[in-house]
Amino acid sequence: xxxVAVDEQRAFPELVxxxxxxxTNLVSRVLNDRECADDLAQEVFVRVxxxxxxxxxxxxxxxxxxxxxxxxxxxxxxxxxRRRNWFSLDALxxxxxxxxxxxxxxxxxxxxxLEREQLQEAVGRAIATVPEKYRLALVLRDIEGLPYExxxxxxxxxxxxxxxxxxxxxxxxKHKLQPLLAKAGDS
Amino acid sequence: xxxxxxxxxxxxxxxxxxxxxxxxxxEGHLASCPQCRTEYDxxxxxxxxxxxLPRIEASADFMDRxxxxxxxxxxxxxxxxxxxxxWVPVAVAAAGAVLVVVAMFVGPNLQWKxxxxxxxxxxxxxxxxxEPRLTPKSNAKSGERRPEARRGSAESLxxxxxxxxxxxxxxxxxxxxxxxxxxxxRPIITF
Numbered sequence: 166x167x168x169v170a171v172d173e174q175r176a177f178p179e180l181v182x183x184x185x186x187x188x189t190n191l192v193s194r195v196l197n198d199r200e201c202a203d204d205l206a207q208e209v210f211v212r213v214x215x216x217x218x219x220x221x222x223x224x225x226x227x228x229x230x231x232x233x234x235x236x237x238x239x240x241x242x243x244x245x246x247r248r249r250n251w252f253s254l255d256a257l258x259x260x261x262x263x264x265x266x267x268x269x270x271x272x273x274x275x276x277x278x279l280e281r282e283q284l285q286e287a288v289g290r291a292i293a294t295v296p297e298k299y300r301l302a303l304v305l306r307d308i309e310g311l312p313y314e315x316x317x318x319x320x321x322x323x324x325x326x327x328x329x330x331x332x333x334x335x336x337x338x339k340h341k342l343q344p345l346l347a348k349a350g351d352s
Numbered sequence: 353x354x355x356x357x358x359x360x361x362x363x364x365x366x367x368x369x370x371x372x373x374x375x376x377x378x379e380g381h382l383a384s385c386p387q388c389r390t391e392y393d394x395x396x397x398x399x400x401x402x403x404x405l406p407r408i409e410a411s412a413d414f415m416d417r418x419x420x421x422x423x424x425x426x427x428x429x430x431x432x433x434x435x436x437x438x439w440v441p442v443a444v445a446a447a448g449a450v451l452v453v454v455a456m457f458v459g460p461n462l463q464w465k466x467x468x469x470x471x472x473x474x475x476x477x478x479x480x481x482x483e484p485r486l487t488p489k490s491n492a493k494s495g496e497r498r499p500e501a502r503r504g505s506a507e508s509l510x511x512x513x514x515x516x517x518x519x520x521x522x523x524x525x526x527x528x529x530x531x532x533x534x535x536x537x538r539p540i541i542t543f
Contacts, residue, residue, distance in 0.1 A: 181414075181419075185410040185418075189408055207414065210418045211418065211422050214422040289405065335399060
């Protein structure tokens, strides 16, 4: 990042190469929208480049870039909520029911690629219905694997709040995936 | 350990942050409580599914698009800043030059016009037995005759029914008739 700040030609592409996967994955999982996530992830790197001289030396770069990504994702979620362009809980329940029926009906080759993809899609949708402040903490912890201290820095909240948010988010996720887990567990 | 306490430790257990005493207590409880055991299984299953979600990779042209957007995002402000800096001294110099020119050519006229706008010019009645010098009008609106003047009272500036001549210090007049006063020094404008 120091090399990017002094405008070294090859430093920024190297930075993008290193972090593009993590940033895209984070934003995709928070938004559950692949196309929009790609645009937003690009915007994250554009912001990094624009504000490269504001980067505080000594702080962890991943924390800084995840903070930018989390803020942009939050803005996008709020924009969608304002536009009411977000699928409802009813829609999620419908999706989960469909997945459960599909899982129950399939007697052979349960581990086929298609079923696995369907399951992953259902989990992705379930995560996307967790309220924003819990969702961000959940994705940073259980998908990106960030330590609690770093999540606290990224979200700008105390460590205790991070723990309680993640705890609540996990409970919500378990509750939302309940029908899927029960059926999958029975069969 | 009671069920509520055990369930609160599910997350801590998943993060592997239990103390040895907590671990022993939770394991003992799960061994003896099938409901909590089922709940823990569902809890861990949900988190396993979440953690097992495939990583979403950036698109193939991600890098190119980021570089194009970054270039555009950073170039634009630079252009604006340079353009602004380049034009500021020129604009200031031009504005200064215009002010000097205006002061040179319009300044004297402004000096002449300034009293005319706030005060009426000195009026001298020519041809009468008296030549009353008029004090500046302060409240009279243009085109409006004062009632006193209409009645020809003592306060009246002049008789509205008779011709009045205004003698000005210096003037450029279009229309009307101009002649010299008896001393031949000042022009007399007749309306």
